Structure formats: structure tokens, C-alpha cells
Amino acid sequence: METMIDIKDLSFEYEEGAKTIDHISFKVPKGSYTTILGHNGSGKSTIAKLIIGLLAAKSGTIKVGDLVLSLDTLDDVRRLVGIVFQNPDNQFIGSTVRDDIAFGLENLCVPHDQMEDMIHEYAKKVNMLDFLDHEPTKLSGGQKQRVAIAGILAMHPSIMILDEATSMLDPRGRLEINELVRELNKEEGMTILSITHDIEEAAKSDNVVLLNDGHIVNQGKPEDVLCDVKQIASLQLDVPFAYKISSVLKKQGFHIDPTINQEKLVKALCQLHSKM
Template sequence: MEKIIEVKHLSFGYDEDILTIDDISFQIQKGSYTTILGHNGSGKSTIAKLLMGLLEKKSGDIIVGGIPLSEETLSQVRNQMGIVFQNPDNQFIGSTVRDDIAFGLENNCVDPALMDDIINEYAKKVNMYEFLDHEPTKLSGGQKQRVAIAGILAMSPSIIILDEATSMLDPRGKNEINALVHQLNKDKNMTILSITHDIEEAALSDYVILLSDGHVVDEGKPEDVLMKKDEIERLSLDIPFAYKVSEGLQKLGISITNQIDREKLVKELCQLHSKK
């Protein structure tokens, strides 16, 4: 496996003496779906802004695709990443879907003659082709977030960061975005870094980084990290549903493996049931 993001001893504080991010190190593998999990105020959104170079780190290193982030390399680093923020309204820059997708292309000095093809291609990819001339007020939250993703894809990055991108959406919007992101991860081998407090989303990812009070508390495969019940509860997060059930059943003396994935749990339970 090849690492695409490397964070070494990163520290940052909004105030002089309080560190919001305190000596954090982690790596993200190319093509993985990684979640950074933490409660509100754990510093997880600050990490996203540091990675994008929107905030200036106090100390430590951020290396993206082999390039260390600095003032000189800012645009090289940003070109490898796209970020979808929480509020769908506040990141819609153009006055129509078409113009919004074009915004990043304009910044990268793409030849205007080529833009229409690029815009059409990525609008189709996120299923927004019929809405190209719509204004943002006529779109749902989920549609706006899909436009944001199209705008990012048009700039062909290799990493997409989702900074609680679905937390303001209704279930329909959430499902749309989740399906799209998983498809990009699978088909295009896009590296996904999702910042969230949704434990069920984390349970389905490849790698989990658990954050609390600006520290990495734990990291690893979800089945390792998310089964540490006491730790998860201490961080004001929820235990995955499947784990609650499998753990309860074990206490009743039923031999079943601990699970965080509901589908696998259903399969195992049904096997037990049919053996009986």
C-alpha cells in the first residue's frame, strides 16, 4: 500500500496557548476510504482545514502525494485534493450549476473552449446534467452537495475530503451522497477522507482515526477500533448497532463473533438459526 497523505507531529491552536490540534500523526493510504471520527469540538474539522492549507499550522508536517505543504507548494497540494464542506449553501459560488462547476476550472486557467465538455461530463457523473441551468435556490441540499462534488471532480484530484458533508442533509440527500462517494472510491480508486460522527458510516470504511480533544486516541481497522466499547462511549460516540446486538448475545451464552457490520451479523445469525 502506498501512502498519499502523511501528517507528522501536527499542532495548531486558534489561540496562543490552547492547542486545538496537539501533536497529531497519521497516514492515509492511497485509494482507501478513511474516516476521522470524533464528537463535536474534537478538532476534526480543523484537521480538514489544515490539510487544505486554509489554516496555518503551528508545527509539524503535512505531506500530500509526496509534496510537503508550504506557502510555495500550496496550489500543488490543493490541486490533489477537493473538499466538500458541511453547509451546502455556503459553498455554492456560481449563480447556476454550470457556473459553479466552471469556477474551479477558471481558477486553474483551463481553456474556456474545453470547459463545456468537462462541465457536461462531471454533471452527468453526479446526475445533475438536467439541472445545469438551475439556480442554487431551486436545488435541494443533496443536489447542491452533488454539484460541489462535480466541481471538485472537474479539477481531477486524487483525494476527496468530506467535512461532515452529509450532516445537514435529509436522509434522501445523505443516501445520494454516500452512494456517490462509495462509487467514486470503488470505481475511480479515489481516496476518500470522511470527517464525521456517524459511527455506522465509519463501520463501513477501511480505516478509522479516532479523535478526541485534539489527540488521536486510536486508529486502525473499524472492526478493531469500534469494538472498544468503553473508549467509544467515553468519547460521546455511539456503539455500532451490530456490536450492541452481538455483544448482548454473547452474554446470553450464544457463540457468535463480535460484529460491527449488520449484514454480516444477519448472515451469521441466520446460519445459526438454520443449523438448529
């Protein structure tokens, strides 16, 4: 499978001698939904900033597509990558939703006579078509993130990075944004790299990179990484809800295999109920 992000032996330190990122290596396959999971202070957000060149690595390499990140390739790399930050207010440029989406199109030198149709296209894609004339800062948290994502989509990136993009949202807003991002991944084929401590989001991703104190302690498929209960607990994270329930039922003698997949759990429970 083609690789979109290739991190090799990457290290970074904010203070001399205190590594925030310590010789990590991982790959993000093209078209995948990959999560970097860890508690606060594990170095997750630093990785996002390194990938888009907001920070300079102390050592190691970052390759995005066919480009090795450097001062010479920085602009080209940033054309490939769009990033959604934790606080969307920090990303707003325009005084209205329309203006904010238009900003990305203007950067692409899209002719003004074509711009309005494209603004409608991206606003509709994130279900914000009815809010084009609203001021972004007065929207709800979930709506703000939708506008931020629309502005990024207007730039036509191949990769979207979400840096704790749902951590400030309520449960409903978090669910809506996660569903939107999964739709972009599955239907549009966009490569997603999500920096998160949301175990349920990680459980639904294609790949998980588990981070602790700047080190990768595990990586692989969610069903392999997230079922290591002792390791997950040692990192002050919680195991997926479906795994908790299915494991308890298994211990109580029910014929249910432990799973992190909620849909599989529901299906197993329905089958179990039909046999009773």
C-alpha cells in the same frame, strides 16, 4: 502502500497556550477511505483546514503526495485536494448547476468547445444531469452536496476531503452521499478523508483515526477501533448498530460473533435462521 497524506507531530492553537491540535501523527494511504472520528469540538475540522492551508500549523509537518505543505507549495497542494464543506451553499459560485461545474473547468483552462461534454460527464457521475439549469441554492441538501462534489471532480483532485459533509442532511440524503463517495473511492480509486461523527460511516471505512480534545486516542481498522465499547462511550460516541445487535445476541447464547459489519450480521442471521 503509498501514502497520500502524512501528518507528523502536528500542533495548532487558536489561542496562545491552548492547543486545539496537540502533536498528532497519522497517515492516509493512497486509494483508501479514512475517517477522522470524534465529537463536536474534538478538533476534526481544524485538521481539514490545516491540510489545505486555510490555517497555518504551529509545529509539525503536513505532506500531501510528494509535497510538504508550505507557502511555496500551497497552490500545488490545493490542486491535489478537493474539499466538501458542511454547508454546500458556501461553495457555490455559479447561478446554475451548469455554471458551478463549469467554474472548475475554467480554472483548468479547458477550451469552451470541450466544456459542455465534460459538464455532462461530471453531472451524470453524481446523478445531477437533469438539474443543470437549476439554481443550486434551491436544491435539496443532498442534491447541493452532489453539485459540490461534481465541481470538485472537475478539478481532477487525487484526494477528496469531506468536512462533516453529511451532518446537515436527513438520513436519506446522508445515505446517498455516503454511497456516492464510496463509489468514487472504489471505482475511481480516489483517496477519501472524511471528517465525521457518523459512527456508521466510520464502520464502513478502511481506516479510523479517533480524536478527542486534539489528541489521537486510537487509530487503525474500524473493527479494532470501534469495538472498544468503553473508549467509544467515554468519547460520547455510539457503537455501530450491527455491533450492538450482534453483541446482545452473543450474550443470549446465539452463535454469532460480534461485528460492526451490517452485511456480515445479516448473513450470520440468515445462516442462523436456516439451521432452526
